[in-house]
Amino acid sequence: MTGYHLSVLQGAGVTIVVALLSLVLSVILGLLGAAAKLSRNRLLMALGGLYTTIVRGVPELVLILLVFYGGAIGINVLLEKVGYSQGIVFNPLAAGVLTIGFIYGAYMTENFRGAIKAIPFGQREAALAFGMRRWQVFRRITFPQMIRYVVPSFTNSWMALLKATALVSLIGLHDMTYLATQAGRATREPFQFVLMTAVLYLAMTTVSLWVLRWVNARYSLGHEKVTL
Secondary structure (H helix, E strand, O other): OHHHHHHHHHHHHHHHHHHHHHHHHHHHHHHHHHHHHHHHOHHHHHHHHHHHEEEHHOOOHHHHHHHHHHHHHHHHHHHHHOOOOOOOOOOHHHHHHHHHHHHHHHHHHHHHHHHHHHOOOOHHHHHOOOOOHHHHHHHHHHHHHHHHHHHHHHHHHHHHHOOOHHHHHHHOOHHHHHHHHHHHHHHOOOOHHHHHHHHHHHHHHHHHHHHHHHHHHHHOOOOOOOOO
């Protein structure tokens, strides 16, 4: 295996890091967004609705470029106003994670909102009537059941998020797509490196599907026995 192939494999590690960090951020934003949209506070409901509507209506590539270029410009302008003259440059890894996490947080918001609404409301009312705090109700009643309902839609969002990590190569992050492109140019054999990248993504998505199917069977309503 040549050094170029090894570099693409190393880039696959960067891709996995970006995907996992973005997933964590998207889940946090998704839970917060779902709580806002299910809130009785009109302002929070409006903010949650605005977030999901705008983010899901703007292409991912455009948002990545806006965060990487426009975000840095906006922050530097604010820093100049407070007397900090030294500008900052966005780290491609941070920009990629923040952008992808922010984008898929909108999708996770809808996933979690739908899963929570599928749980009979009377269960939460009964728990509150017995004196349980709202956090206890969420941890003991809402969250375990929410997992059962959210796994199918969560799987779709995770698969889309994982494939969207290829876009971070456009902002200079040395993930496997970026390194495969560079290797193809250097060797004048782009097909084999693009094919290698496709196979690596396929391997990642296959493993992800295997794990999430196990989780779905583990937390399904009937607690079916898992067959591996």
